[in-house]
Amino acid sequence: MRNPTTRLFEAVRRRLLLLRLATALRSATWAAAAILAALTLVHLFVARLDVTTVFAAAALPWLVAAGWIASQRIPPEQCAAWADRHLEGKSAYATLLETVGDQPATPASPAVERLLLWLEVAAPRSEAMLQARPLQMRLAKPVMAMCVSAALAAILLQIPTQDTASRLSTSAAPSMSQAELAAGVTTEPGKPPATGGTAATAAARGNRGPAREAPTGAELAAATNAGEDSGQKALPSSTAPATGASGSRAASGGREAGDSADTLEDTGFSTAWQGELARQLLTAAAPADSAPTRADPARAGDYAAAPGPLDDPSAMARIVAAPAVSPEARPRVPVGPAEQAYIRAYFSGSGASQ
Amino acid sequence: MNKTEPAVPSFPVAHRQLNDVCAALEGVIVGQQEVVHGIVTAVFAGGHVLLEGLPGLGKTHLAKALAATLGLQWSRVQCTPDLMPADVTGSEIFSTTPGGGSEFVFRPGPVFAQLLLVDEINRATPRTQAALLEAMQEMQVTHAGTSRPLPQPFCVLATQNPIELEGTYPLPEAQLDRFMFKIKVPYPARDSLRRMLEISLDAEPANHLPVVLDPAEVLRLSALCRSVLVAEGCKQAAVELVLATQPASAAAHSPAQAHIRYGASPRALQSLLRSARVCAVLAGRSHLAVDDIASVALRTLRHRVLLKLESELEGHDADTVLQEIIERWRREH
Numbered sequence: 001m002r003n004p005t006t007r008l009f010e011a012v013r014r015r016l017l018l019l020r021l022a023t024a025l026r027s028a029t030w031a032a033a034a035i036l037a038a039l040t041l042v043h044l045f046v047a048r049l050d051v052t053t054v055f056a057a058a059a060l061p062w063l064v065a066a067g068w069i070a071s072q073r074i075p076p077e078q079c080a081a082w083a084d085r086h087l088e089g090k091s092a093y094a095t096l097l098e099t100v101g102d103q104p105a106t107p108a109s110p111a112v113e114r115l116l117l118w119l120e121v122a123a124p125r126s127e128a129m130l131q132a133r134p135l136q137m138r139l140a141k142p143v144m145a146m147c148v149s150a151a152l153a154a155i156l157l158q159i160p161t162q163d164t165a166s167r168l169s170t171s172a173a174p175s176m177s178q179a180e181l182a183a184g185v186t187t188e189p190g191k192p193p194a195t196g197g198t199a200a201t202a203a204a205r206g207n208r209g210p211a212r213e214a215p216t217g218a219e220l221a222a223a224t225n226a227g228e229d230s231g232q233k234a235l236p237s238s239t240a241p242a243t244g245a246s247g248s249r250a251a252s253g254g255r256e257a258g259d260s261a262d263t264l265e266d267t268g269f270s271t272a273w274q275g276e277l278a279r280q281l282l283t284a285a286a287p288a289d290s291a292p293t294r295a296d297p298a299r300a301g302d303y304a305a306a307p308g309p310l311d312d313p314s315a316m317a318r319i320v321a322a323p324a325v326s327p328e329a330r331p332r333v334p335v336g337p338a339e340q341a342y343i344r345a346y347f348s349g350s351g352a353s354q
Numbered sequence: 355m356n357k358t359e360p361a362v363p364s365f366p367v368a369h370r371q372l373n374d375v376c377a378a379l380e381g382v383i384v385g386q387q388e389v390v391h392g393i394v395t396a397v398f399a400g401g402h403v404l405l406e407g408l409p410g411l412g413k414t415h416l417a418k419a420l421a422a423t424l425g426l427q428w429s430r431v432q433c434t435p436d437l438m439p440a441d442v443t444g445s446e447i448f449s450t451t452p453g454g455g456s457e458f459v460f461r462p463g464p465v466f467a468q469l470l471l472v473d474e475i476n477r478a479t480p481r482t483q484a485a486l487l488e489a490m491q492e493m494q495v496t497h498a499g500t501s502r503p504l505p506q507p508f509c510v511l512a513t514q515n516p517i518e519l520e521g522t523y524p525l526p527e528a529q530l531d532r533f534m535f536k537i538k539v540p541y542p543a544r545d546s547l548r549r550m551l552e553i554s555l556d557a558e559p560a561n562h563l564p565v566v567l568d569p570a571e572v573l574r575l576s577a578l579c580r581s582v583l584v585a586e587g588c589k590q591a592a593v594e595l596v597l598a599t600q601p602a603s604a605a606a607h608s609p610a611q612a613h614i615r616y617g618a619s620p621r622a623l624q625s626l627l628r629s630a631r632v633c634a635v636l637a638g639r640s641h642l643a644v645d646d647i648a649s650v651a652l653r654t655l656r657h658r659v660l661l662k663l664e665s666e667l668e669g670h671d672a673d674t675v676l677q678e679i680i681e682r683w684r685r686e687h
Contacts (some may be wrong), residue, residue: 081587089641095585111583114365115638 004123005096009129012079012087020072022137024065029142030062036149040156051157058150086133087126092119363571368578369638372398372568376640378423378637380553382559383416385546387612392537392653393420393511397637398576399628401492401534402474402510404525404657411539413513417471419560420511425568427505428469433478435521439485440581443495460497465489468569476522486510490532507572527616534625536648536657575635582631583641590625591644591687595651596623598679599659609678613665618658625654645686651680 035058043049080093099112108173335343363371368401370396370635379390389405393416405413414430421428431442444463450456464470465486490510504664512533514525530536542550553559567575597605599618610617615618629648637646656672665675 084587084643090639090641090645091585091588092639092641092643094587095583098585099583109581110578111640113580114475115583117642118639244659 004127005093005119006248008123008127008130009079010075011127012083013074015079015130016082016136017072017076018135021069022139024069025137026142027138028061028065029139029146033142033146033149035061040149040153043157044159049157051154054153054157083126087129089122089126092122140285194272253351359547362572363578365578365635365640366638368509368575368646371567371571372632372636375423378563379419380565381554382563383412384553385542386412386416386539386552389537389539391636392535395629395632396534396634397424397507397509397649398572398579399534400507400576401625401629402512402532404530404533404536405511405513405539406516406536407513407539408517409515411541413539414471415560417469418513419563421469422560422563423566424469425565426507426572427466428470428471429467430473432473433475433482435549436475437478437481437482439482441483442482443489446498454560460500460502462502465495466504468507468509469616470508470510471512474515476514476524480523480526483523483525486594487529487532493538493684507569507576510681512632513516530657531619531621533657534629535653537653572635573585578631581636582634584627584631585642585665587687588642588644588647591683592623592626592630592647594622594670594687595626595647595680595683599655599676607682609675612665613661613670613675614659615662616660618655626650629654644684648680648684
């Protein structure tokens with residue numbers, strides 16, 4: 001093989017390597033963008049993912065591309081075929097390799113001699129064409145796509161997902177309706193629902209206004225015990241009228257009158273919160289000195305002189321105000337005739353007008 | 355190499371001589387460069403040519419000019435329905451010997467020539483057409499059990515008229531396949547017609563053509579063309595082209611599957627490469643390029659594919675289907 005052809009083959013080999021590098025970069029960039037987008041969607045809708053994990057996965061195509069490029073070997077036959085096709089070689093370079101090979105040319109026939117002469121003229125021309133041929137990397141679009149994907153991933157991966165939000169909601173402050181429910185817990189057992197409900201509502205409103213009715217210490221203790229138990233059934237039965245519920249759904253085995261959207265479990269009230277809130281209320285209501293909390297048979301009790309559980313204004317200040325967490329939106333539950341009859345009877349019994 | 359044999363010309367010399375032949379023919383066959391190149395290619399590739407064109411386009415004139423340029427002995431057969439095979443191949447006649455005896459003596463027919471012009475071949479009966487089969491393929495004529503070789507080089511130029519098909523016998527596929535090329539002779543362009551008037555209005559230019567080559571040089575040039583280097587990629591490309599025309603092949607292109615009933619034969623593949631080698635020499639190269647195959651593909655394949663009847667009724671012809679196939683094939687190679 002003579003020098004012009006050898007030089008041309010080397011130049012073609014370099015060009016082919018660059019073209020393959022560009023192809024590998026394009027593929028890796030597109031793949032990284034796709035992985036980033038897919039994992040961001042997974043993070044948002046399926047499961048929480050770590051930023052490091054996502055970006056490590058996006059780096060995987062680059063590793064594969066780098067390995068692929070490192071493994072590339074371009075034989076002279078490929079260089080010859082490419083030069084024949086793109087540099088007007090007219091199959092001369094492939095023919096040369098097949099007839100002469102890499103050995104120094106020894107013209108064995110007039111045809112080979114003529115071929116070598118032809119290549120002496122054609123190879124520099126092909127080399128000039130190769131120099132004039134622009135190298136198109138075409139990386140703009142994939143790089144742009146990957147940048148957009150990376151930016152979106154970096155932003156969206158900071159957003160807590162659904163399960164994260166639900167975990168947070170168990171430890172977050174209650175909403176106003178939860179406060180109302182907590183106040184409903186303090187309703188005195190045996191009271192009619194109307195007074196209980198009114199008291200609960202008033203207690204809840206007490207957070208917002210002065211017309212607040214303080215629960216007794218015994219009621220708070222009962223609520224604390226109920227809140228420490230996990231599950232809906234741990235609630236005292238007296239709370240049911242206060243919240244408008246007529247009984248647990250598990251006990252009744254189906255939807256009954258009053259089992260509407262405003263039941264305890266429908267409000268999303270956390271039982272853990274019942275205990276916590278009650279404990280806070282109990283702590284706040286406890287007198288600074290050791291006031292008698294049990295009847296002393298030895299002396300006549302004068303409980304009227306003792307301060308009420310929430311008569312101390314500073315006690316209310318010690319209650320930690322909690323941020324409101326709205327209950328989950330639920331589809332509207334249609335009220336059946338039985339529920340309507342119950343509600344009507346409830347309001348007529350309580351003397352309230354609808 | 356025997357010292358008495360003249361040396362095989364070098365490729366540059368062959369390139370120049372072939373172009374001289376083409377230039378001489380183009381001087382008298384005005385405006386038909388494609389036709390002239392096709393015929394010269396076929397002659398030096400050892401093939402036969404079927405010329406198709408309307409009357410008056412200079413087909414006979416071209417044959418005479420080619421014979422004159424190459425110094426070939428030529429003969430002509432005007433085909434008619436009553437033409438007998440013996441009228442083409444020759445016959446034995448009863449003759450007396452100088453010694454007073456008598457014997458049957460073979461009198462060669464017009465087929466015993468280096469260039470045979472078979473005019474309006476589709477007017478001859480299939481039996482007479484079949485008489486040409488052996489001559490075209492085997493380069494010999496067998497008569498009364500005796501085979502007689504034809505002179506070399508041997509080339510058949512047959513013409514046929516695409517109109518006036520009444521009383522004609524279309525060539526069977528087997529005979530069509532023996533023609534290396536089917537060349538369509540088009541109408542000359544305006545400038546060519548004007549120039550043709552200047553050179554042939556009152557003269558027969560073919561009678562005054564110089565002899566560029568002699569038959570021996572034609573044979574040597576043919577041998578040189580056979581030594582053209584063919585790369586493996588070119589062979590593979592030719593195979594792919596032939597397979598692309600075969601609808602039953604896995605490599606068939608979609609136009610072939612849609613319109614072609616029977617594709618090109620293995621003989622078409624041989625003809626492709628043989629003629630492409632001459633094209634390479636005409637281009638001054640000693641190696642084959644895929645471009646050479648592409649340049650002869652249409653005229654090599656157009657009479658070797660048979661379209662479906664419904665495609666013909668829809669107005670498709672072999673040329674349009676093949677051009678589409680060749681374009682696709684060219685993009686792949």
